[in-house]
Amino acid sequence: MKKFRDKNALIIVDIQKFFINKYTSSLPGKIANYIEINKHRFDLIIFSIFVNNRQTILFNELKWKACLKSPDIDIVPTLAVLSKKYKLVKRSTYSVFNSKDIIKLLIKNKIKKCIYVV
Secondary structure, three states, X not given: XXXXXXXXXXXXXXXXHHHOOOOOOOHHHHHHHHHHHHHHHOOEEEEEEEOOXXXXXXXXXXXXXXXXXXXXXXXXXXXXXXXXXOEEEEEOOOOHHHOHHHHHHHHHOOEEEEEEXX
């Protein structure tokens, strides 16, 4: 009898222009390389980006006004082409785990296991 593996997803979290600096600048290239080598291992690949707005706790309680619009919310150029090839989900929740759109995608695609790149 053939045993089927659980479906899995790769979720790349917030690799957008605002969060890239001298300490994180090598990450987009490493992530792109990882995806190219391992894309066949995933049933679903999701890129999430954080988009702040006037209703978020970060905006109202912490008075954090970044990530409201482009260029802050733009996916870094190294990953922009890949994010168009796979799923791109914008979210305004602090945690990717609270994103209704991501949860819907996982349920729709019957994903049982997630690998996160943060």
